Amino acid sequence: MLVKLTNQPLDYAWGSTSLISDYFGIPATGQPMAEIWFGTHDGSPTPVVGLETSLHDLLLARGKEARLPFLLKILAAEKPLSIQAHPNPEQAIEGFARENAAGLPISAASRNYKDDKPKPELIVALSESFDALVGFADPRLISEKFAEILEVSRSEKLTAVMSGWIAQLGEPDGIQKVFLDTLSSSECDEQFISELVDAAEQFPSLVDLISHLTTHHGLDRGIISALLLNHVSLSKGQSIFVPAGMPHAYLSGLGVEVMIASDNVLRGGLTPKHIDKAELGKVLVFEATNPAPTRMKKLAVGLEQFDIPTTEFNFYRAEVGSNNLLVDINLPGDAVILCTSGAIAVSNSLGEREVIDKGEAAYLSDDARVFSLAGNGEAFIAITAK
Numbered sequence: 001m002l003v004k005l006t007n008q009p010l011d012y013a014w015g016s017t018s019l020i021s022d023y024f025g026i027p028a029t030g031q032p033m034a035e036i037w038f039g040t041h042d043g044s045p046t047p048v049v050g051l052e053t054s055l056h057d058l059l060l061a062r063g064k065e066a067r068l069p070f071l072l073k074i075l076a077a078e079k080p081l082s083i084q085a086h087p088n089p090e091q092a093i094e095g096f097a098r099e100n101a102a103g104l105p106i107s108a109a110s111r112n113y114k115d116d117k118p119k120p121e122l123i124v125a126l127s128e129s130f131d132a133l134v135g136f137a138d139p140r141l142i143s144e145k146f147a148e149i150l151e152v153s154r155s156e157k158l159t160a161v162m163s164g165w166i167a168q169l170g171e172p173d174g175i176q177k178v179f180l181d182t183l184s185s186s187e188c189d190e191q192f193i194s195e196l197v198d199a200a201e202q203f204p205s206l207v208d209l210i211s212h213l214t215t216h217h218g219l220d221r222g223i224i225s226a227l228l229l230n231h232v233s234l235s236k237g238q239s240i241f242v243p244a245g246m247p248h249a250y251l252s253g254l255g256v257e258v259m260i261a262s263d264n265v266l267r268g269g270l271t272p273k274h275i276d277k278a279e280l281g282k283v284l285v286f287e288a289t290n291p292a293p294t295r296m297k298k299l300a301v302g303l304e305q306f307d308i309p310t311t312e313f314n315f316y317r318a319e320v321g322s323n324n325l326l327v328d329i330n331l332p333g334d335a336v337i338l339c340t341s342g343a344i345a346v347s348n349s350l351g352e353r354e355v356i357d358k359g360e361a362a363y364l365s366d367d368a369r370v371f372s373l374a375g376n377g378e379a380f381i382a383i384t385a386k
Contacts, residue, residue, distance in 0.1 A: 001062065001365040002352035004049040005336070009033035009074075014216075016078035019254040023126060024074070024340075024359035032078065038336050038361040039071040041261045048363075055363055064334075064365070069312040070382045071261040072336050072361070075123065079216040080251045082271035083133065083225055086119035087264055087283050088244035095264075095279070110274050114263040121259035122294065122308055122315060123250065124239040124380065126340060130253030133229040135246050135289030136179075139169040142228055145206075152202050155195040161187050162196075175228065176286040179247075182224040183268060183277050193219040200227070212251060213270065222249075222269020230291055238293040241308050245285030256340060256380050258315050302326055316381040318373055320344060326373040333384030335364045335371070342377020 009020060015034025020026055026033075037044040045054035056067060087095060095113035104111055123130065143166045150162055165181070168174045182188055197214055200206045209231055213223050229247060234240060234255075242248050249270060266280040267273055295307040302319040303326055313333075320326055328349075337346055339356040347353040348368035355375070356362050364371055366384070373379065 001363070001367065002346065002348050002350070002354055003051070003055075003058070003363050004354045004356060005038055005046050005055060005361040005363055006049055007036050007038060007044060007046050010035045010037070010044055014077055014079040014081050016076040016254070019076035019078070019127065020074060023254055026359050033076055035076070036074040036359070037071060038073070038338060039261055040067040041071050041263070043263055067261060068334055068336070069261060069384055070336075071259055072338055072380070072382050073257040074254075074338070074359070075250070075257045076254045077250045077252050080213055080270050081249050082267045082273065083222050083229070083247055083249045083269040084265050084267050085247050085280065085283050086121070086244055086262070086266070087113070089118045091244075091283055092116050092118050092262070092264055110276070112264070112266055112276055112279050117260055117262035117264065118244050119259055119262035119264050120241070120243050120310060121257055122239055122241045122306060123234075124256045124317075125234040125236050125253060126256060127254040128236050130234040130255050131251040132232050132234070132240070133226055133247070133249040133251065134232045134240055134242060134291045135230050135248070136175050136228055136287065137230045138288045138290070139174050143169045145227060148203060149196065149199045153195065153199045157187065157192060158195045158199070161185070161192065173286065175288065176281075179225060179228055179284070179286065180277065180281055182221060182228070183275070188221055188224060190219045193221065193223055196224060217270045220270050222271070225269045230289065232291055234293065239306065240291055241294050243309070245283055246289065247284060256338065258313075258380070258382050260310070260312055300326065303329070311385060313385050314383050316383070318379045318381060319377075320373050321376050328370040328372060331364060331366060331368055331371050331383065332386045333366045335381055335383040337362045337364070337373075337379050337381045340378045340380060342375060344373055344375040344377045344379050347372050347374075
């Protein structure tokens with residue numbers, strides 16, 4: 001089976017009013033356009049073009065009860081998303097069962113686990129730059145940053161608290177102590193955050209980040225927590241993988257995101273939503289990381305595979321043109337193909353064919369052995385692993 005997919009943008013508050021419409025030519029709604037989902041997740045059912053049904057309901061009618069293990073998204077951030085982390089498989093299963101047993105409604109604001117799945121994810125930049133906070137920085141670098149801030153600070157309270165943090169960062173579990181302190185310490189009030197912001201904005205390396213965070217989130221505690229994380233700027237075409245337990249926050253830019261189809265999010269700042277500090281502390285992996293763009297494996301001219309540690313699906317980037325067709329690509333499982341530029345003709349070994357323009361997607365079922373791509377454009381492909 002081969003069908004064309006479309007969907008409407010979700011209007012989360014952090015979304016952009018222009019990035020998706022400008023890039024894909026999708027009419028602007030006048031509201032933030034944050035994400036467009038392609039998959040079988042109930043969070044935003046994906047309509048099948050030409051049929052009055054969702055992809056999930058169509059697959060059920062065809063006898064496919066299992067949902068797609070992945071979710072493919074277009075993501076556009078104008079404001080910083082919350083600092084957050086996602087559970088590993090064991091934590092997701094245990095947490096979902098625990099909250100069900102407690103009778104907590106799925107829609108409850110205090111709910112942490114909406115399903116029993118983990119949520120590792122990959123973001124690929126479509127805009128010229130995509131900024132994010134990803135993973136804890138090296139404690140020595142954090143200490144140096146704090147020491148620089150203290151050099152220009154005239155606040156006794158700020159000096160006392162941050163000096164204590166610098167001492168703690170020299171301990172084996174220093175990152176954990178300091179991060180949890182930024183979430184819960186009574187000393188980290190608005191006056192403290194204001195004085196920290198004033199000092200941090202005196203440094204060229206911090207002023208843009210701090211200004212962006214305060215513009216959209218005021219004197220939120222997450223501004224302190226953000227100083228513990230790596231600030232990453234991806235160029236167009238670069239990507240980064242976020243495993244379970246890694247803190248992160250997308251700050252600005254347009255991208256394609258793929259993940260295991262889950263909605264489990266533990267938040268830790270830069271948000272008015274529920275923050276479960278104790279549960280977040282269990283999920284986070286308090287280790288310093290040095291995030292780098294994801295490696296790519298070239299499979300053929302115009303076809304690359306993302307090197308990501310997921311067993312549920314594989315992810316690819318394809319580029320076709322007048323001098324390059326991609327013919328008879330192996331199809332080991334169900335797939336979703338998202339066109340991000342130009343127009344691409346998708347065909348399979350069953351003789352089916354659909355043309356998808358940028359911003360549109362196609363679903364291919366695994367009853368075909370292979371598929372081919374022609375036309376002129378770029379696409380991203382998620383395929384269920386067998």
